[in-house]
Amino acid sequence: EDLYRIRGWGDPYFGINSAGHITVSPQGDRGGSLDLYELVEALKKRNLELPLLLRFSDILEDRIERLNACFAKAIARYNYPGVYRGVFPVKCNQQRHIIEDLVRFGNPYHFGLEAGSKPELLIALASLKTPDSLLICNGYKDRGYIETAMLATRLGQHPIIVLEQPEEVELVISVSQQLGIKPVVGVRAKLSAKGIGRWGGSSGDRAKFGLTIPEIITAVDQLRQANLLDSLQLLHYHIGSQISCISAIKDAIREASQIYVELAQLGAKMQYLDVGGGLGVDYDGSKTNFYASKNYNMQNYANDIVAEVKEACDEKQQAVPTLISESGRAIASHHSLLIFNVLGSSDAPSGIPEVGPEKEHLILRNLRETYDSITPETYQEAYHDAVQFKDEATSIFSFGYLSLRERAKAEQLYWACCRKIYDIVRQQADVPTELEVLEKTLASMYYANLSIFRSAPDSWAIEQLFPILPIHRLNEEPSLRGTLADLTCDSDGKIDRFIDRLQSKSILELHPLKPGEPYYLGMFLVGAYQEIMGNLHNLFGDTNAVHIHLTPNGYEIEHLVKGDTMTEVLEYVEYNAKDLLENVRKATEAALQTGKISIEESQRLLQNYEQSLRSYTYLA
Numbered sequence: 001e002d003l004y005r006i007r008g009w010g011d012p013y014f015g016i017n018s019a020g021h022i023t024v025s026p027q028g029d030r031g032g033s034l035d036l037y038e039l040v041e042a043l044k045k046r047n048l049e050l051p052l053l054l055r056f057s058d059i060l061e062d063r064i065e066r067l068n069a070c071f072a073k074a075i076a077r078y079n080y081p082g083v084y085r086g087v088f089p090v091k092c093n094q095q096r097h098i099i100e101d102l103v104r105f106g107n108p109y110h111f112g113l114e115a116g117s118k119p120e121l122l123i124a125l126a127s128l129k130t131p132d133s134l135l136i137c138n139g140y141k142d143r144g145y146i147e148t149a150m151l152a153t154r155l156g157q158h159p160i161i162v163l164e165q166p167e168e169v170e171l172v173i174s175v176s177q178q179l180g181i182k183p184v185v186g187v188r189a190k191l192s193a194k195g196i197g198r199w200g201g202s203s204g205d206r207a208k209f210g211l212t213i214p215e216i217i218t219a220v221d222q223l224r225q226a227n228l229l230d231s232l233q234l235l236h237y238h239i240g241s242q243i244s245c246i247s248a249i250k251d252a253i254r255e256a257s258q259i260y261v262e263l264a265q266l267g268a269k270m271q272y273l274d275v276g277g278g279l280g281v282d283y284d285g286s287k288t289n290f291y292a293s294k295n296y297n298m299q300n301y302a303n304d305i306v307a308e309v310k311e312a313c314d315e316k317q318q319a320v321p322t323l324i325s326e327s328g329r330a331i332a333s334h335h336s337l338l339i340f341n342v343l344g345s346s347d348a349p350s351g352i353p354e355v356g357p358e359k360e361h362l363i364l365r366n367l368r369e370t371y372d373s374i375t376p377e378t379y380q381e382a383y384h385d386a387v388q389f390k391d392e393a394t395s396i397f398s399f400g401y402l403s404l405r406e407r408a409k410a411e412q413l414y415w416a417c418c419r420k421i422y423d424i425v426r427q428q429a430d431v432p433t434e435l436e437v438l439e440k441t442l443a444s445m446y447y448a449n450l451s452i453f454r455s456a457p458d459s460w461a462i463e464q465l466f467p468i469l470p471i472h473r474l475n476e477e478p479s480l481r482g483t484l485a486d487l488t489c490d491s492d493g494k495i496d497r498f499i500d501r502l503q504s505k506s507i508l509e510l511h512p513l514k515p516g517e518p519y520y521l522g523m524f525l526v527g528a529y530q531e532i533m534g535n536l537h538n539l540f541g542d543t544n545a546v547h548i549h550l551t552p553n554g555y556e557i558e559h560l561v562k563g564d565t566m567t568e569v570l571e572y573v574e575y576n577a578k579d580l581l582e583n584v585r586k587a588t589e590a591a592l593q594t595g596k597i598s599i600e601e602s603q604r605l606l607q608n609y610e611q612s613l614r615s616y617t618y619l620a
């Protein structure tokens with residue numbers, strides 16, 4: 001279990017059972033669990049092909065409950081005379097079934113939605129049904145956006161228009177005057193407190209969004225002049241997603257609390273403090289401030305926010321605000337996981353070439369000698385020699401002094417040296433850094449039936465770590481080490497960073513493939529951002545997705561969202577399936593005229609083509 005650190009990142013939702021299969025407990029410690037391998041087999045029997053995205057709605061519900069419970073506990077602990085009203089940032093996962101679930105699960109907590117764009121506003125406006133829940137309107141806005149948001153108040157919604165750019169102030173004033181609606185307005189501050197990690201650039205003076213302090217003062221004056229200062233009721237900030245370090249969270253809330261109090265003293269009718277997103281997810285289970293982890297838990301997060309805001313307000317005898325967070329990643333990540341199968345593997349060449357009757361080329365003799373000389377005392381020097389001789393072999397081959405067969409032998413000997421050295425290195429406590437590369441060089445390549453670009457774009461774009469591991473055979477020693485290559489013909493379409501006791505490593509412990517038996521891997525914690533940011537590289541489309549809900553008798557499939565067919569992905573790039581088929585049909589007719597194809601062959605080709613158009617874009 002420790003090998004893949006499941007307890008660290010998976011608790012309380014994922015574990016291993018006595019059959020060596022991953023288990024899913026969608027309701028955490030409170031409910032039953034499912035055997036993931038058996039679930040996948042049962043889904044395959046329903047003709048659902050891999051790769052397959054599994055979404056567990058109970059996990060989503062559990063995440064919402066946990067977040068609200070943490071804030072409720074913190075509010076009680078610090079005698080905070082206010083409430084928490086979270087919102088889910090729609091950008092994190094816009095899928096309709098997910099937003100509908102979130103609205104339903106959030107109902108008891110008056111959980112709202114955050115829109116970051118015009119289309120997201122349309123989703124939020126039509127989806128929110130909970131009285132008292134908030135609709136936070138972020139992102140770039142034009143007149144249409146602001147009008148729609150303001151008119152939503154007439155439906156009983158609670159939109160809050162957050163000013164993110166100085167130009168938006170006049171626009172809001174003008175729309176308000178035109179519609180005769182007094183909006184609730186917020187202002188997004190560019191804090192000087194910095195987020196840490198990949199999204200750290202979301203705060204500071206040069207951040208893309210928000211108003212600097214002088215700009216906020218100007219906005220206050222503009223609103224006062226338009227008799228709308230009492231509309232300004234919310235302060236918002238967002239210092240970046242996946243904040244791995246609690247000190248960054250504390251610094252930000254401390255600064256924001258002061259701005260909040262000061263805005264109230266300037267005459268704004270402040271009521272809400274919106275701390276944005278940033279609540280991290282422990283992707284590698286290390287509980288550290290490494291970027292893929294976090295050195296705090298949800299309760300620490302809520303405690304720090306509640307305590308800091310209360311202290312700042314008490315000091316200036318200011319009424320405390322309703323607290324809002326826009327936690328997306330922390331709510332949505334755990335509920336989705338991708339199951340994919342391995343299509344095959346390739347290994348680095350093995351074995352040692354035999355010595356023939358003739359005298360071998362000097363370079364081959366040198367490599368053999370190097371191989372024989374490898375001991376725990378000499379391996380480092382031997383490694384350098386092996387690399388040098390291999391390079392020499394390549395260069396003399398290029399000048400025509402080594403035959404292709406001899407070059408093959410040289411490479412084989414080089415790999416043999418590497419393996420022998422690696423066996424020694426693995427026993428050492430301190431691995432010299434240059435030899436770490438050996439592990440990667442010798443790793444097998446496992447060909448995975450997925451597209452990284454479609455299903456885990458952050459793994460490619462920003463080196464995000466996701467837990468990846470086999471979902472079965474976990475009571476067998478994984479005797480091989482491998483990296484993953486995806487289906488795309490792009491050399492970036494690979495995964496060679498995995499979680500480890502030491503936070504990240506370049507290989508994954510895997511089992512040897514058994515002929516005729518499937519080997520399933522799971523990529524976990526992919527419920528946030530991955531689906532929408534995934535792209536159509538090589539025209540691999542959306543994967544099949546199923547929504548699973550735990551029942552007293554096991555589980556039910558609440559929704560099945562079929563992945564794209566080839567016809568659908570071709571339509572994205574403006575091809576019409578009928579036209580394509582007709583083009584190919586005409587080509588077969590022309591080939592028949594010249595006798596290049598038989599009727600049977602032409603029919604087979606057309607049937608394959610037609611069937612492909614209706615099929616899944618991944619390999620069967």
Ligand code: PLP
Nearest residue numbers: 238241242277278326327328329
């Ligand atoms: N709010 C805003 C303004 C954001 O830009 C983001 C995403 O970066 C979020 C909320 C969600 O952040 P997270 O997923 O870290 O909770």
